[in-house]
Every structure is written in C-alpha cells, then in structure tokens.
Amino acid sequence: MKETDVVIVGRGALAIFASIVARRRGLDAVRVGTGLPFERFLLLHENALRILERTCGEVVGHPLKGIRVLDRGLDLLRDMSFSRYGLRLHAMRYSALLSFLRERDDTPEVEGRVVVLEGDGLVRMEDGGAFRARRMVVNTAAGFAAPRLRFRHRKVFRTGFVDHCPDPDRVVQINDAGTYAAIVPFGRGAAIACSGDPAPLVRFLGGDPGLSDFRELHLETWCGTGMRQGRIFHVGEAMRRVHPHTGQGLNRALDTVDAIFAGDELFRERVYDCLMWAGGVMLDLSWGTSPLLRDLSYAVLDNAPGMKLLSGTMWWRRSRAS
C-alpha cells in the first residue's frame, strides 16, 4: 500500500485543481480516478476567477458583461450587469479548463475506479490496489456520500454547442412559462442549455441549432450533509449537485477546496452551498408555474449584495480577511 500526504479521487477539473493546490503547499499527493467528464460550458464567477488566478497565475475564459433575461416573446425582463459592480463573469468550455489545469499540474495520476473510502485515509481500488492518506483524502467522485435535501427535477435539459451567437457579450437566458434556455457565448460560438418549448430559442438563434443531436440531461439537485468523514473531504459533486443554470457547481467547489487547504472552517462553505441549492430550486420551481417567483428571484439577485452572493465574493472566510 502506498502512503502519501494527500490522495485526490477523480480526474475532473476539480481534482486537478486540488492536486495543484496540494503540491503548491508542499504536500506529497497522488490522484486516482477513472473516466473523463463530458464536455459542457462553464461560467466562472469573480471568486473562482480570483482563486484560479492566484493559484495558476492567469485569468481564464471569455469575459462577459452579465446576463440578459428575456421572456418567451424575446422581450427584455432583466439586464443583470456584473461589470456594473466591478465583478467578472467569464465563460469557457470544460475541456479548455481541463487542459489549462493539466498544463500546470505534475501530480502523479493512477488510472482506476475507487470502490472504498475509509475515514482513516484508506482508499481502495477496484483492481485491488490501495493508498493511504496521512493528511487527507479529497474526494470529487459522486456516490460515496449520501445525498440529502434532494429535489428531483421533472425537466429534461438538452445541451450542445453552436458556432455563432447573436449576443457575444452576455449570457442570454430565456426564462418564461414552459420554456427555458441559456445561451453562453465564448467569443467564437456559444453553448446552449435548454428545456421545454424550444420555439423562443430557435427564434432567437434564427434557426434550429440541431437540438435533436444535443446531449440529454435529467437533472436533480441535492445538498449533502457531513462534508467531512475523518480524513475524507467530499467536495463538488461528491457532496452536492447544484443546478447548472445557477452557474455555481464548480465555482463553489473551487472555493471549498481552497478553504480545505487553507484550514478554514467548512461550516461557512456548507451555508453557501445550501443557499445556492435553495436559489437553484427556487428558480427551477418558478419556470412555467410562477412568473412571480421568477421575477422575485431576479429582484433578490439584481443588486450589489445579490451579485456579490452570486459571484461568491460575499464570503467571510478567515483566510480571506488578511
């Protein structure tokens, strides 16, 4: 059995980020994982950009001014400007972030499925191999922590990419009775996530983007309790799944990894996770059933404190105060 300070479980962006942070802190680390996450878009908020910049020395992604919300007639409901509050919002492909992080990482990686995690730092692989973490196990793989506060969405999402975008400066959200779409530009082209009636999206794009070839996602939202089990820290989608339309999954997870290695209290991370989970559920419930709830959600967010909350900069982590 191999012993190291830190064992990181997973091969996604979060696992690689955790490996970089561990090595920067002088810890001996190994990463174990299997498979590769599927392609998707990412919106990176101010806090995540600061964390990535501080750790990797460079800003990533395509800068956007904010989010424009339209109704099904494509009339403007809200123009939420992050730049007005001095907050950044960048978009990028998941694979681009993965390559960016991989180029900066030299952590040894072992390919294989993890089947057992134990609180004393034992990590058992399907092929019989095992590792022991002297300090901690950072787990990014779902399935080892019981999901709580579960909300099953009845909506099916489709996600894919197009090579042109009518508004290259902003995320456009169509959010109205029976229809939802997010169009996220990258500079050249855009990512689309949609649910329900596609007609307003098709009108906005000036034609069908090839929806029948898009990846279908059946999403559920949940927020676990007990992020820590002995030496194991469950982070990102190992601990909770927030809806992609809130653009918070990776953003929150980067913050949590940063907090773990900085030795900060995790209670605050949990509160933030739960707030984001509740916000996602509220937005999701509002589609097609209550324009009032939808408008209320945006009104709560479209001001300086709301945008700070969304950008992850409202937080009062001890290590950030200095």
Ligand SMILES: Cc1cc2nc3c(=O)[nH]c(=O)nc-3n(C[C@H](O)[C@H](O)[C@H](O)COP(=O)(O)OP(=O)(O)OC[C@H]3O[C@@H](n4cnc5c(N)ncnc54)[C@H](O)[C@@H]3O)c2cc1C
């Ligand atoms: C369509 C879509 C859009 C999104 N948009 C945003 C956004 O705009 N902003 C944002 O912040 N977040 C967004 N998210 C969420 C974000 O992508 C995830 O929260 C984040 O990527 C999770 O981190 P990860 O990539 O490391 O995890 P995962 O992709 O879940 O990776 C986990 C890794 O662990 C490996 N693994 C799994 N099981 C095992 C096992 N038993 N043993 C070993 N390895 C294992 C997997 O193969 C994988 O490599 C979006 C998600 C989707 C689906």
